[in-house]
Amino acid sequence: DHTHADTLRTPIVAVLGHVDHGKTSLLDTIRGSAVSEGEAGAITQHIGATDIPLDTISGMAGELIDPTDFDLPGLLFIDTPGHHSFSTLRARGGALADIAVLVVDVNDGFQPQTEEAIDILRRTGTPFVVAANKADTTPGWNPQDGEPIQKSMEAQSERAKSMLDENLYEIIGQLSDAGFSADLYWRVQDFQKNIGVVPLSALTGEGVPDLLTVLMGLSQRFMKEEMAIDVTGPGEGTVLEVKDERGFGATVDTVVYDGVIRNGDTVVVGGQDEPIVTEVRALLRPRPLAEIRTEKEFEKVGEIGAAAGVKIAAPDLDRAMAGAPVRVVRDRTVEEVVEEVKAELAEIEVETADNGVVVKADTLGSLEAMANALREAEVPILRAEVGDIAPRDIAVAETANQDEHKAILGFNVDLLKNAESDLENADVKLFKNEVIYQLVEDYERYVEEKQR
Ligand code: GTP
Numbered sequence: 293d294h295t296h297a298d299t300l301r302t303p304i305v306a307v308l309g310h311v312d313h314g315k316t317s318l319l320d321t322i323r324g325s326a327v328s329e330g331e332a333g334a335i336t337q338h339i340g341a342t343d344i345p346l347d348t349i350s351g352m353a354g355e356l357i358d359p360t361d362f363d364l365p366g367l368l369f370i371d372t373p374g375h376h377s378f379s380t381l382r383a384r385g386g387a388l389a390d391i392a393v394l395v396v397d398v399n400d401g402f403q404p405q406t407e408e409a410i411d412i413l414r415r416t417g418t419p420f421v422v423a424a425n426k427a428d429t430t431p432g433w434n435p436q437d438g439e440p441i442q443k444s445m446e447a448q449s450e451r452a453k454s455m456l457d458e459n460l461y462e463i464i465g466q467l468s469d470a471g472f473s474a475d476l477y478w479r480v481q482d483f484q485k486n487i488g489v490v491p492l493s494a495l496t497g498e499g500v501p502d503l504l505t506v507l508m509g510l511s512q513r514f515m516k517e518e519m520a521i522d523v524t525g526p527g528e529g530t531v532l533e534v535k536d537e538r539g540f541g542a543t544v545d546t547v548v549y550d551g552v553i554r555n556g557d558t559v560v561v562g563g564q565d566e567p568i569v570t571e572v573r574a575l576l577r578p579r580p581l582a583e584i585r586t587e588k589e590f591e592k593v594g595e596i597g598a599a600a601g602v603k604i605a606a607p608d609l610d611r612a613m614a615g616a617p618v619r620v621v622r623d624r625t626v627e628e629v630v631e632e633v634k635a636e637l638a639e640i641e642v643e644t645a646d647n648g649v650v651v652k653a654d655t656l657g658s659l660e661a662m663a664n665a666l667r668e669a670e671v672p673i674l675r676a677e678v679g680d681i682a683p684r685d686i687a688v689a690e691t692a693n694q695d696e697h698k699a700i701l702g703f704n705v706d707l708l709k710n711a712e713s714d715l716e717n718a719d720v721k722l723f724k725n726e727v728i729y730q731l732v733e734d735y736e737r738y739v740e741e742k743q744r
């Protein structure tokens with residue numbers, strides 16, 4: 293029933309996993325195959341996201357998909373850089389992503405960031421599938437470019453097949469250790485109860501049709517109701533990144549998950565001090581099919597509706613926070629919307645104490661994840677903030693009563709140049725890591741050694 297298509301938004305699919313396991317390659321392959329299907333024009337590049345329409349997906353999935361089974365418009369993929377925590381991707385206190393693809397290298401299996409991603413998927417209750425990537429690296433593999441994986445498996449030697457199987461069962465075992473019952477996706481009856489594992493290769497494209505089929509099936513069956521939105525309502529989104537853009541000053545790369553944002557709209561954006569009230573000067577999108585990460589040439593659009601990624605240029609955005617909400621005011625009062633944004637930010641609770649360590653993180657989501665990890669480790673927090681490490685943080689850390697608390701734990705942040713000499717002269721220890729639990733472990737080890 294295609295009449296629904298106007299009011300059903302595109303599901304947001306986050307691609308996550310350990311560094312180098314192939315997230316970006318997988319998306320490149322999906323984009324690339326789309327181009328070779330002659331659907332290049334249909335694909336739209338967004339800020340931090342790629343929109344693949346249903347027709348293109350069914351073209352790629354071939355015999356695996358019957359497009360008449362679906363009335364969702366397609367899939368919006370968000371790539372999460374390996375060093376970034378997926379926890380940035382939040383919306384209304386929950387997960388921004390409707391579903392997720394957890395990319396795991398078949399040879400490497402679970403790695404620290406895989407574990408971290410799984411924790412967040414569990415906590416947010418996000419349905420996911422596992423892409424067991426790099427199947428082509430199995431010794432003796434006979435590549436079957438772009439074919440469904442079972443067809444490709446038929447073309448493999450017994451030896452190659454059993455080697456791949458061994459790796460796949462290793463991953464299924466690791467999922468089970470993490471508390472998820474999982475199996476190869478074609479054996480899964482109920483995707484709400486069991487995690488489907490899709491063996492594939494981002495390099496050769498085999499298994500990619502299967503992944504797209506499973507993702508469409510999952511969203512159609514379990515998420516259709518949540519996809520029904522008022523497409524003309526006031527836009528709601530989440531800041532992925534705050535970036536300086538030449539000619540525009542500070543801009544926010546945003547994923548819009550509900551309603552529409554128009555040029556000239558008054559918006560409220562979560563800021564480091566308080567919500568920022570500003571007016572949209574430009575809505576920017578990368579030009580079609582250009583590589584998003586290096587793209588400098590933007591196209592100005594008059595409005596953008598969910599689900600989509602867009603760069604918003606507006607005054608006063610330099611104190612905006614990654615992970616914070618963006619809300620269009622439209623026919624409500626500014627105060628109402630400011631309160632909404634404040635309430636949403638207040639949900640991201642970081643309990644602070646009179647004594648404890650200083651925590652800095654790159655996004656609100658990762659700050660929350662840090663706070664959770666520290667609570668579990670029974671490490672009190674004196675101050676927790678989003679942003680790079682500044683002289684003020686060192687001054688605050690120095691005020692801690694106990695020596696072991698004179699410490700700054702930085703997740704995915706840098707030490708600002710003007711804070712370097714302060715740190716040298718202060719009796720404050722700095723810990724930096726791109727994996728949360730390692731950061732906490734480093735700190736715990738330091739405390740243990742200090743107490744000896
Ligand atoms: P980060 O963004 O840094 O976390 O990495 P990523 O997960 O996006 O990995 P990326 O796609 O950059 O791939 C990492 C490396 O693995 C690259 O050298 C890819 O060419 C290679 N690679 C990715 N997928 C495959 C695959 O299916 N087969 C083979 N043989 N190599 C792959």
Ligand code: MG
Nearest residue numbers: 315316373374
């Ligand atoms: Mg990448």
